[in-house]
Amino acid sequence: xxxxxxxxxxxxxxxxxxxxxxxxxxxxxxxxxxxxxxxxxxxxxxxxxxxxxxxxxxxxxxxxxxxxxxxxxxxxxxxxxxxxxxxxxxxxxxxxxxxxxxxxxxxxxxxxxxxxxxxxxxxxxxxxxxxxxxxxxxxxxxxxxxxxxxxxxxxxxxxxxxxxxxxxxxxxxxxxxxxxxxxxxxxxxxxxxxxxxxxxxxxxxxxxxxxxxxxxxxxxxxxxxxxxxxxxxxxxxxxxxxxxxxxxxxxxxxxxxxxxxxxxxxxxxx
Numbered sequence: 001x002x003x004x005x006x007x008x009x010x011x012x013x014x015x016x017x018x019x020x021x022x023x024x025x026x027x028x029x030x031x032x033x034x035x036x037x038x039x040x041x042x043x044x045x046x047x048x049x050x051x052x053x054x055x056x057x058x059x060x061x062x063x064x065x066x067x068x069x070x071x072x073x074x075x076x077x078x079x080x081x082x083x084x085x086x087x088x089x090x091x092x093x094x095x096x097x098x099x100x101x102x103x104x105x106x107x108x109x110x111x112x113x114x115x116x117x118x119x120x121x122x123x124x125x126x127x128x129x130x131x132x133x134x135x136x137x138x139x140x141x142x143x144x145x146x147x148x149x150x151x152x153x154x155x156x157x158x159x160x161x162x163x164x165x166x167x168x169x170x171x172x173x174x175x176x177x178x179x180x181x182x183x184x185x186x187x188x189x190x191x192x193x194x195x196x197x198x199x200x201x202x203x204x205x206x207x208x209x210x211x212x213x214x215x216x217x218x219x220x221x222x223x224x225x226x227x228x229x230x231x232x233x234x235x236x237x238x239x240x241x242x243x244x245x246x247x248x249x250x251x252x253x254x255x256x257x258x259x260x261x262x263x264x265x266x267x268x269x270x
Contacts, residue, residue, distance in 0.1 A: 074121035
C-alpha cells in the first residue's frame with residue numbers, strides 16, 4: 001500500500017508540470033504571424049514569426065493572423081460623368097502589413113479586411129468612375145484601372161493593408177446606354193448603306209455620261225463618213241448587215257432557202 005501512495009504523490013505534480021509545459025508552448029503555422037497580448041503590458045510591438053515559441057500561461061496569449069494573400073471581389077453601381085449607370089466589379093488581392101500587425105489588432109481586430117476593403121473600395125470606385133464618360137470607361141479601360149489601383153493602394157496603406165493586385169473583372173452599363181449604343185450602330189449602318197447607294201448612283205450617272213459621249217462621238221464619225229462617201233457608206237453598211245444575216249441563217253439547219261432579194265436589202269449591184 002505504501003508504493004501506490006508514493007506513486008500517486010509523484011503523478012499529481014508530474015501531471016501539473018506537463019499541463020503547464022503544454023500551455024507554455026504555441027505554434028505559428030506557415031504563412032501566419034502571432035501577436036502577443038500581455039495582461040500587464042498589453043499588446044507587444046513586434047509580431048512573432050513561424051515556428052514554436054514559449055509564453056507565460058494565463059499572463060500571455062498569442063493571437064494568430066493569416067498573412068497569406070487573400071482574394072476579394074468588390075462590386076458597386078455608380079454614375080459616370082455623363083450620368084450613365086455603371087456596374088463595376090474589382091478583384092483585389094490583399095494581405096496585412098506584417099510589421100504593423102499589432103496596430104491592426106489594436107485598431108481593427110481580426111476581421112480587418114471585412115471592415116476596411118469594402119468601404120474604401122466603393123469610395124474609390126465611385127470617385128474614379130465619376131471622372132469618365134461611359135464611352136471613356138470602355139476605350140480607356142487601362143487608364144481607369146491604373147487610377148483605381150493607385151488610389152486604392154494609397155487608401156489601403158492608411159490601414160496597413162497591402163494590395164498585391166487590383167483589376168477590373170466586370171463592367172456593364174444601364175439599359176438606356178445599351179439601347180443608345182445599339183441605336184447608334186443601326187444609324188451608322190444606315191448611313192453606310194445610304195453612302196453606298198449614293199456612290200452607286202454616281203457611278204451609274206458617270207457610266208451613262210460616258211456612254212452618251214461615246215454614242216455622240218460615234219454618230220459624229222458616221223456623219224462625217226456619210227458626208228465624204230455619200231450613199232456608198234450606207235451601201236457598205238447594208239452589205240455588212242446582209243452578210244451577217246446570211247451567215248446566221250446558213251448555220252441554222254432548219255433554213256433551206258435564202259431569198260437573195262430580201263436578205264440583201266435591195267443593195268444595188270452597180
